[in-house]
Amino acid sequence: MAASPLSDDEVLLQRYRAGSVDAFNELVLRHSRALFSYIRGMVGQQEDAEDVFQDTWARVIRHEASFRGGTVRGWIWRIAKNAVIDRVRRRKPDDSLDRPIGEDGLRLGDQIAAGGLPVPDQVDGAGLGIRIAVCVAGLPPAQREVFLMRTTSGLSFGEIAKILDVPLNTALGRMHYAVTHLRDALADEWRDL
Template structure:
């Protein structure tokens, strides 16, 4: 897991001070806030965007909505608020696009689950030859999870959010968020079994 998003009170105070400074006209304060959360927020958005341009557009939209609506609500947790808006953008985009391609969906030609084909289909021959790149296998396989499971997986594993916060963002119970994570891991384990075996056979 990389760069967990901290939500402790001290950081919230820091965010509040930067927001207040921005409202007083200190443009640098907004820059510092954007810088502070750019890695987890942009990282999350880029996992769902069709291309870097769309991720950039969503990133700006998230911040604009967050700042413009900050006064209306009782927001105490800036990263939680940012990710909630980001979640809405991701879900809206998923609804506009074709239905998600699921790992469980049978392939039209053979009827076998798509998950059975992932390692060969999702990685280039060069990647396959390089082998042992578990991280790339995970990214490729996670891209085919249903959007709710994919969200939980990346919010937890990459953005480092706790399940309590993920449940708030997805407006579900913490048990549902946990179950979505478990479904995601189960599918990833099945998909990644060949990569794991290779890793265990040739690893240190």
């Protein structure tokens, strides 16, 4: 049986292994937007998202030899998922949600609820994006990660199930609950879409 052709990501990874930093840079840029959106949706704040994003790629570099089979994209997202979990665990438990973060009387809790959106958007407050962000931030983490992986990253449910190491039905179930929750919370907008 002939070996399946390498995907673009695998080619880039191989070129990096052969000594090309440019190839790795290209790999980062290919996935940067989708991965960053997912991470941002999971950790909330921009600064945290930057840290987790960097940590994810640092782990990819450190463990590049451990990639054997599957898709590079799925492997990277699995690493990102673990980096997100580690970041959430490391968060200071005594950091108050009432801590002011700006001069407009906004609190840390407001920003986290809005998925780390910039402060001016938060002040406007009425846009669909803000409402979606607040609702998504209110989802349980397991549902939120499936929802974000599917919507922001465009991963299939099969890929998501592999990344999370759960049966396909579990991934579908989590998405189902997430969608149900959002449909209830965003009833008006839901009809418009």
